[in-house]
Amino acid sequence: MKARLRPLALTLLVATALGTTTGCIRLPSPLGPDGMRAPLTAPGESAGPTPFASPDDSAGPLTGDDVDAAFAERERFFEEQQLPLDGTPLVAVTPAQKQFVAEQKDYAAQQGIEWTDRDESLSLALVADACETAILSYHRVDATTLQAHVATSPILAQLVPADLQGTDRANAEAPIASLMVYGTSFLCPDDADAWLTAYTEVYGG
Template sequence: MDLRLRPLVLSLTLVGVLLGATACIPLPSPRDAESVATPGPTTEESPTDGSSSAAPDDDTDADELGDAFAEREEFFRAQQLPMDGTPLVAVTPAQKQFIAEQRAYVEGQGASWSAQDESITLALAADACETAILSAHEVDATTLQTHVDTSPLFAAILPKDTDAATRAAGERNVASVMIFGTSFLCPDDAPAWQAAYLEVYGG
């Protein structure tokens, strides 16, 4: 069962709020995505005899999917994330530290910071954590690219009426903020996200 096809629960509840934004997160995260060495993908040898192929175990797939959904719900509870579209506010110590560092960086670059920026920043990180959970914590460059390409958050934040180079730079910056946030909200998944970022966007 490919858990990368996710409901995007948090993203979809916030799109209505984000569509009213007049600007996106303007700057990358204060810490560049760190280089994390990860082993290359392993390749399982295909059986030479078609008769040895086993049929998918539907019960196992259902159990894995149910476990992932349960873990996701527990993550939302632990992070105290509202699911009704209410703008997000940092409430846990990790969230507050994330927002404090991101805000200090943005303001240090001469830009302003708003409650909307806080909500968007938290939503980006939480959505990446959700994706990791529903991908069975198997995050790679394909996971990141698929996440960015299909995320309602990225679609709502990035400007539509701009040239490709500007949009690509904006996407890279927003992805940087998102991945920086995973080191606070889901630190166990952060190294894989950082490695994926380096592969997709470079150092």
């Protein structure tokens, strides 16, 4: 089932994150009618994360086979998504990616915002990073996974001022995380409902 989220233009999300303490921008809810990260290049150009959890709570410590399988799935994901790992900007190439970007672009136009190539690269990187986290978490995504992902994401670190704390930080993170969750319904739809549940638990609906 596709997560019920609205497309939110990343330009607006960044503006909201940077201006959250002034309250000058309000965005529509990604989760309902009225409620309320990303290298500039491809994700995965660093050494890369390690798997977070056992595929089964009762399975005990991870084995080498578990880790190898997670990384193999991660590589397949990037190959299937045709995402470059050489640091070049990301561009939508698959039908799902193109639909996701088209919805973002349409929303930006409705808000009078010019959609840029940078917005496209940022949005795709943000979502691909979340999909990668789900894979390396053995598709066991919950509120703790989301919180850890947001806290350690180099993408979010570029979009949310480091000095924000408490409610101000959560308010800055929430719209960016909502875009990420919305995008998972296109790039890794099997994980989208889990991300949506985690988002609702962490940031509310």
